Amino acid sequence: MNLESFLLMRSEIGLLAILLLLIIFEIFSNKKQKAAVIPFALILLAINTVLGFLPLESGELFGGMFRTNALLYFFKTTLSLGVLILLLQSADWLKEKVVDENKASEFFMLIISSLLGTYFMISAGDFLMFYIGLELTTLPVAALVAYDTYKRISAEGAVKYILSSALASGAALFGISLLYATTGTIYFESMAEILTSSNLSILGFIFFFSGLAFKISLAPFHFWTADVYEGAPINVASYLSVISKGAAVVILMILLFTVFKPLMPVWNKIIYVVIIATMFIGNLFAIRQQNLKRFLAYSSIAQAGFILLGLMSVDQLGTATIVYFVAVYIFSNLGAFGVVQAVSSFSDKENINDYEGLYRTNPKLSLLMMLALFSLAGIPPLAGFFGKFFLYTAAASKGYYILVFIAVVNATISLYYYLLVVRAMFLRKNEQAIPYFKSPFYMRLGLILAAIGILVAGVYSPIYDYIFSISNTFLN
Amino acid sequence: MVKLIYTMDILSLFVIVPLIIVLILTFFGKNLKQARLITAIGMGIQFAMSINLIFAYLKERTVNTDLMVFTKDVLWYETFNIHYSIGVDAISVVMIALTSVVLFAGVFISWKIDDLPKEFFISLIALSSGVFGFFISTDLFTMFVFYEIAVIPMYLLIGIWGSGPKENSAMKLTLMLMGASAVLSVGILGIYFNSNADGGALTFNIFEIAQVNIPEAAQNIFFPMVFIGFAVIGALFPFHTWSPSGHASAPTAVSMLHAGVLMKLGGYGVFRIAMYLLPVGALNWSDFFLVLSGFGVIYGAFGAVMQKDLKYVNAYASVSHLSLVLFALLMFNKTAWTGAIIQSLSHGLLTAMFFALIGMVYGRTHTREISKLGGIMKILPFIGAIYVITGLAYLGLPGFSGFVAEMTIFVGAFQHPDLFHRILTIVVVSSIVVTAVYILRMVGKIMMGPLSNEDYKDLPKATWFEKTGLILLLIPVIMIGVLPLGLSEMLKESIQPFLERLL
Numbered sequence: 001m002n003l004e005s006f007l008l009m010r011s012e013i014g015l016l017a018i019l020l021l022l023i024i025f026e027i028f029s030n031k032k033q034k035a036a037v038i039p040f041a042l043i044l045l046a047i048n049t050v051l052g053f054l055p056l057e058s059g060e061l062f063g064g065m066f067r068t069n070a071l072l073y074f075f076k077t078t079l080s081l082g083v084l085i086l087l088l089q090s091a092d093w094l095k096e097k098v099v100d101e102n103k104a105s106e107f108f109m110l111i112i113s114s115l116l117g118t119y120f121m122i123s124a125g126d127f128l129m130f131y132i133g134l135e136l137t138t139l140p141v142a143a144l145v146a147y148d149t150y151k152r153i154s155a156e157g158a159v160k161y162i163l164s165s166a167l168a169s170g171a172a173l174f175g176i177s178l179l180y181a182t183t184g185t186i187y188f189e190s191m192a193e194i195l196t197s198s199n200l201s202i203l204g205f206i207f208f209f210s211g212l213a214f215k216i217s218l219a220p221f222h223f224w225t226a227d228v229y230e231g232a233p234i235n236v237a238s239y240l241s242v243i244s245k246g247a248a249v250v251i252l253m254i255l256l257f258t259v260f261k262p263l264m265p266v267w268n269k270i271i272y273v274v275i276i277a278t279m280f281i282g283n284l285f286a287i288r289q290q291n292l293k294r295f296l297a298y299s300s301i302a303q304a305g306f307i308l309l310g311l312m313s314v315d316q317l318g319t320a321t322i323v324y325f326v327a328v329y330i331f332s333n334l335g336a337f338g339v340v341q342a343v344s345s346f347s348d349k350e351n352i353n354d355y356e357g358l359y360r361t362n363p364k365l366s367l368l369m370m371l372a373l374f375s376l377a378g379i380p381p382l383a384g385f386f387g388k389f390f391l392y393t394a395a396a397s398k399g400y401y402i403l404v405f406i407a408v409v410n411a412t413i414s415l416y417y418y419l420l421v422v423r424a425m426f427l428r429k430n431e432q433a434i435p436y437f438k439s440p441f442y443m444r445l446g447l448i449l450a451a452i453g454i455l456v457a458g459v460y461s462p463i464y465d466y467i468f469s470i471s472n473t474f475l476n
Numbered sequence: 477m478v479k480l481i482y483t484m485d486i487l488s489l490f491v492i493v494p495l496i497i498v499l500i501l502t503f504f505g506k507n508l509k510q511a512r513l514i515t516a517i518g519m520g521i522q523f524a525m526s527i528n529l530i531f532a533y534l535k536e537r538t539v540n541t542d543l544m545v546f547t548k549d550v551l552w553y554e555t556f557n558i559h560y561s562i563g564v565d566a567i568s569v570v571m572i573a574l575t576s577v578v579l580f581a582g583v584f585i586s587w588k589i590d591d592l593p594k595e596f597f598i599s600l601i602a603l604s605s606g607v608f609g610f611f612i613s614t615d616l617f618t619m620f621v622f623y624e625i626a627v628i629p630m631y632l633l634i635g636i637w638g639s640g641p642k643e644n645s646a647m648k649l650t651l652m653l654m655g656a657s658a659v660l661s662v663g664i665l666g667i668y669f670n671s672n673a674d675g676g677a678l679t680f681n682i683f684e685i686a687q688v689n690i691p692e693a694a695q696n697i698f699f700p701m702v703f704i705g706f707a708v709i710g711a712l713f714p715f716h717t718w719s720p721s722g723h724a725s726a727p728t729a730v731s732m733l734h735a736g737v738l739m740k741l742g743g744y745g746v747f748r749i750a751m752y753l754l755p756v757g758a759l760n761w762s763d764f765f766l767v768l769s770g771f772g773v774i775y776g777a778f779g780a781v782m783q784k785d786l787k788y789v790n791a792y793a794s795v796s797h798l799s800l801v802l803f804a805l806l807m808f809n810k811t812a813w814t815g816a817i818i819q820s821l822s823h824g825l826l827t828a829m830f831f832a833l834i835g836m837v838y839g840r841t842h843t844r845e846i847s848k849l850g851g852i853m854k855i856l857p858f859i860g861a862i863y864v865i866t867g868l869a870y871l872g873l874p875g876f877s878g879f880v881a882e883m884t885i886f887v888g889a890f891q892h893p894d895l896f897h898r899i900l901t902i903v904v905v906s907s908i909v910v911t912a913v914y915i916l917r918m919v920g921k922i923m924m925g926p927l928s929n930e931d932y933k934d935l936p937k938a939t940w941f942e943k944t945g946l947i948l949l950l951i952p953v954i955m956i957g958v959l960p961l962g963l964s965e966m967l968k969e970s971i972q973p974f975l976e977r978l979l
Contacts, residue, residue: 320555360592379628380621389617389661393556396665401697404665408658415654419631419647427635427643461553468555 008059008068011076012123014048015116019109026105035099038091041108042442045084052077058473060125064187067125070470075250075323076119081449082243082330083115088446089338090235092439093345098147107147110140111239118247122254127176127186130251134172137244138165138215144239145232157231164214164224172211178204188259195262202266209270212255215248218308219277222301226285229297234344237293238337241300246326249307253322257314264314271311272403278305279410287417290351292340295417296333299376302414303329306391309407313394320468321394325387327467328375331453332384335372338447339365346437352421357430362437366425368451373418375454378411383458390464485548486525486532487562487612490572491622493522494605498598505594512587515597519580522604526576533569534966543683543973544614552618556668557679562612566970567817570963571611571744574821577948578736578828579604584945585832586729588839589637596637599629600729607737616664616680616749620657623745626738627653627709630722630730638725645725652718653709660705660745666698667753685753686977692756699757702750703765710742710802711795712765713772720779723791728835731787735794736828740820743801747813747974751805755977759808763896766806770904772799777910781917786834786844789918790827793870796907797823803904804885807897808978812888813971814964815881822869822877822956829866829949833859836942837922840935846921850928858938860923862946867919869953871912877956882908884964 006013021044025037058069087108098104117136124130142165146158180186182201183194195201210221217225229237260267282302289295307329310322342365343358344350359366375384388411392404439447457463497518505511536545544563552558564572582600589596606626613619628650635646664680670690671679679685708715719739723731751758776796783789797819804816836859837852838844853860869876872883889901927933938946956963 317555374628380624385621385624390556392661392665393668396662396669399669401662401666405659405662408662409655412651412655412658416647416651419650422631423635423643423647426632427646461558465554 005059005061008056008061009066009123010056011048011052011073011080012116012119014051015112015119018044018048019112019116022105022109022112031102034102034104035095037105037108038094038099038442041105041112042084042087042091045080045087045112049077049080049084052080064125064189065129066120066123068123069473071319071323071467071473072122074467074470075247075326076122078323078327078330079115079118079243079247082246082334083111083239085331085334085338085446085449086235086238086242087111088442088449089238089334089341090233091442091446093233093235093341095440096345103147107144110144114138114140114144114239115243118243121251122247124251125188127180127188131169131173131176134169134215137247138169141236141240141244144236145228147233147236151231153231154233155231157228160224160231161228168211168214168221170211171207171214175204175206175208175211178207188255192259192261195259197263197266202263205260205263205267206270209252209267212248212252213274216245216252216304217301218274218304219281219301222278222281225301226289226294226297229293230291234293234337234341237297238334238341241296241337242330242333245300245304246330249304249326250323253311253319256311257319261314268312271308272400275305275308275312275403276406278302278308279407283410283413283417286414287420289417290353292350292352292355292421295352295421296336296340299414299417300333302410303333303376305410306388306407309391309395309403312400312403313398315397316468316471317397318394320464320471321387321390323471324464324467325391327463328383328387328453328457331450331457332372332375332382335368335447335450335454336376338443338450339369339372342439342443342447343434346439347434349434352424354434355421355424356428357433358425360429361433361435365439365447368447369425370422371451371454373421377415377418379415381459383454383456386458386464485546485562486529487546487548487564489525490522490608490612491605493518493525494601494608497601498605501594501598501601505597508588508590508593511593511597512583512589515601516583518601519576519583523576523580526573529564530569530573533564533566537566537969543970547614556617557677558617559615559681560613560618561615561681563614564612566966567744567747568611570817570821570967571740572608573952574740574824575604575607575611575737577952578733578824581828581832581945581948582729582732584941584948585732585835586727587939587941589727589729591637596633596727599633600733603629603633603733603738607741610741611744614682616667616682616685618680619682619745619749620661620664623660623741624654624657626741627657630726630734630738633730634722634726637727637730639727640725641721642725645721649718649722652715656705656708656715659701663698663701663705666694666701667749670694670698682749682753690754690756692760695754695757696760697757699750699754699761702754703746703758703761706742706745706750707765707769707802708742710739710746711772711776711798712742712802713768713775713795713799716772716776716795716799719795720788720791723794723831724785724787728831728839731790731831731835732828735790735831736824739794739798740824743798743805743816743820746802747805747816751808752974752977758806759978762806762808766803766897766900769799769802769806770900772796773803773904773907774910775799777907777914780914781910783914784845784847786837786846786849786918786922787831789846789914790830790834793830793911793914794823794827796911797827800882800885800904800907804888807885807889807892808975809888809891810968810971810975811891812885813975814967815884815886815888817967817971818877818956818960818963819881819885822881822953825949825953826866826870826878829862829946829953830870832942832945832949833863833866836938841929841932846918848928849922850925851923851932853923854927855932855935856938858943862950863923864919865950867915869957871915872908875954875957877953877960880957880960880964
């Protein structure tokens with residue numbers, strides 16, 4: 001092992017460096033300079049993201065505990081871009097509310113450590129690394145949910161989150177231990193060879209799956225979602241629904257397609273039922289929501305159901321489509337959450353009713369919100385349409401037409417509630433509409449990046465074709 | 477930029493030009509005057525392009541005997557073998573011409589949109605680019621993308637600028653049409669994954685799939701999905717319910733465009749995709765759908781008789797006339813199919829005229845109730861005269877397009893020798909009588925009847941832009957009515973290969 005092979009961990013090392021630099025900055029800056037942490041951290045993360053577009057070889061480290069390849073690397077870069085957009089969108093909230101309380105750099109540190117955790121989780125080559133990554137992802141977020149310390153609802157959300165996460169991690173760990181009991185190994189590769197369908201291994205798998213299902217908030221493990229999203233600051237809710245969920249879905253896919261491939265007849269049926277339940281529960285509950293954070297919480301539950309459609313095809317197509325859809329979903333959801341954040345930080349209003357007449361006062365924001373929601377609903381030519389259609393294609397390629405049919409019915413239901421928001425913004429007239437306001441620079445940058453993603457990622461086909469070409473590397 | 481447009485092919489321009497107009501509108505359409513000027517010029521260019529396309533097509537046809545001409549093929553998604561592939565035959569050419577006439581007239585009719593004019597025209601043009609794209613595509617996926625682009629702006633167009641219970645109508649229309657297109661997407665996937673049944677590669681290309689013999693079991697499953705997916709927008713009974721409320725709530729130009737053009741996507745899709753790609757399924761299911769569409773014809777006609785609101789009358793009349801298109805398509809012979817396409821054209825033009833006229837009357841009298849209107853002819857002679865002409869053309873008076881269309885359809889339908897088709901045809905023919913009832917009653921009451929309200933005496937006369945819009949639509953109606961032979965010859969040639977798949 002030489003120094004060069006450490007460069008395989010380039011993205012992780014980059015994040016670690018950012019963390020250290022932030023700590024140094026925090027120690028050596030005086031009270032007046034604290035606000036400078038925002039541009040400082042943003043620039044560092046931007047550099048790290050841009051570096052992520054440089055190619056990287058695939059390989060293993062630490063005897064197979066850590067592995068990387070083109071697909072994982074691409075996905076990490078996508079997550080990093082998502083976090084960058086998210087931090088841009090929260091920069092002004094930090095500047096106004098958090099810097100005075102002297103907790104701005106902690107915010108960055110917590111988010112970046114959580115991102116580092118997802119990186120390790122994605123790159124994990126055995127269950128030990130996976131579990132460490134899982135905990136590193138979860139714990140900082142629990143602190144972040146409680147960031148509005150003096151709001152009761154925020155503290156409540158944090159408690160709910162930490163309790164359900166602890167339960168989920170416990171379940172996952174118990175599942176891992178049962179799997180270890182049947183196979184005697186914790187390495188993914190050797191477990192994939194040894195694992196056979198026995199009662200114990202199925203039980204282990206189910207515990208493990210329910211642990212991850214908590215993270216993705218699949219039905220019936222979704223109960224924490226809406227309350228936590230509502231209590232958390234908007235950008236933290238956004239982080240939970242975008243980065244944390246997206247990463248968990250991709251990890252679930254990796255594990256199901258490699259380690260648990262011998263158990264496919266079992267998990268196929270489980271996933272089938274979970275998809276249907278998740279879509280219906282997410283969609284039907286979303287219809288009734290008034291608070292936009294809760295609304296987006298249920299909408300993202302439903303979206304998770306859609307993403308799992310890709311799992312039904314255990315091949316390159318499913319892999320590529322899931323990664324692609326998660327990337328598209330990151331942009332769309334960040335667009336929606338960004339607008340909610342912008343409106344909320346100007347007027348403290350978060351309900352759908354408050355958005356009535358928004359188009360006449362803030363046309364650009366409303367337009368972006370509409371694009372984001374239409375992308376989530378899957379309307380062409382926005383990126384979400386292509387993502388969804390390819391997910392249907394992936395499921396249909398293995399003959400699951402009935403499942404696809406149920407999914408398209410759900411897509412129509414989801415269109416209904418997305419249109420409710422569009423109706424409030426565009427169709428309604430309102431004397432007391434939120435007046436015109438100009439978003440600050442960072443916010444605009446964050447929103448524009450999300451909008452570009454929504455508009456370009458679909459029509460510009462080389463993105464998908466690239467993902468498809470590298471998905472191959474991971475299955476072998 | 478100029479060079480780019482110059483090197484573009486003649487068809488892609490139909491999609492590109494609307495996008496350019498949208499961009500120009502976004503930056504320069506500051507107020508109503510600028511917005512409508514830009515749109516009028518843009519749609520004028522579009523209209524000129526479609527006239528040019530007809531002549532270019534006729535010229536190309538003399539040297540090129542391929543199924544589709546002006547074809548172009550660009551690889552889009554390599555993974556799924558999705559192409560942006562385009563081409564036209566006579567059927568798509570006349571549909572494109574219809575679209576641009578109705579659009580161009582629609583701009584004049586909506587000359588006085590005062591609420592958010594820029595957004596209105598942008599939505600209208602976005603819709604049109606979807607429609608044009610749909611008519612030129614020869615790739616299932618691309619076609620589907622354009623289809624959805626054509627449907628979704630309807631929500632804003634009805635919801636923002638509509639009248640009456642516009643929010644509910646807009647929501648109902650959007651959900652029903654998008655639900656149908658969701659079902660359609662399953663059907664499309666079914667076709668796609670069976671397109672390698674003969675051992676080739678998976679493909680979305682319509683003409684490549686047409687070479688493949690998709691297994692009968694698959695055809696039986698996916699034909700109804702594709703058929704219903706398209707037929708919902710073609711107002712197939714019992715999925716027509718979005719149409720009356722949607723048309724009644726929509727602003728004038730949108731009703732025109734929707735009834736005149738958008739509903740035609742249904743018949744076109746059934747013809748081009750459902751029947752062409754799944755012929756065995758079509759034959760197996762034809763009796764079932766024949767009964768449904770035949771019932772739709774009668775139901776729509778009687779529905780129209782019962783209505784009190786002018787727009788509802790027309791909306792139900794559209795259900796009746798468009799079910800007739802589906803009915804004719806399910807007859808599977810050349811005459812009936814030619815009739816179906818001429819009926820699409822004729823209905824598109826006439827219903828657009830009707831909605832325009834209703835909009836003009838409503839704009840002046842602020843009521844659409846038949847009982848409150850009367851004697852309009854004396855006050856508004858131009859509008860009244862055109863109204864009568866449109867009505868007569870609609871109920872099939874010889875010399876106008878309506879007669880040619882219906883005559884051809886019924887002659888074709890009666891060619892089937894078996895009892896089932898004959899009885900059904902006779903039943904459907906009787907709808908002509910019902911049509912005469914509601915048209916003549918409506919025209920008689922509101923145009924010729926006694927003046928119902930003294931206030932109406934001071935109604936303003938038709939303006940130049942209203943006249944322009946109406947005359948633009950009237951010219952092709954008379955042209956088809958007087959000289960149908962050229963059109964039907966042109967269409968028959970293109971229909972032949974599609975018919976051969978079924979026999």
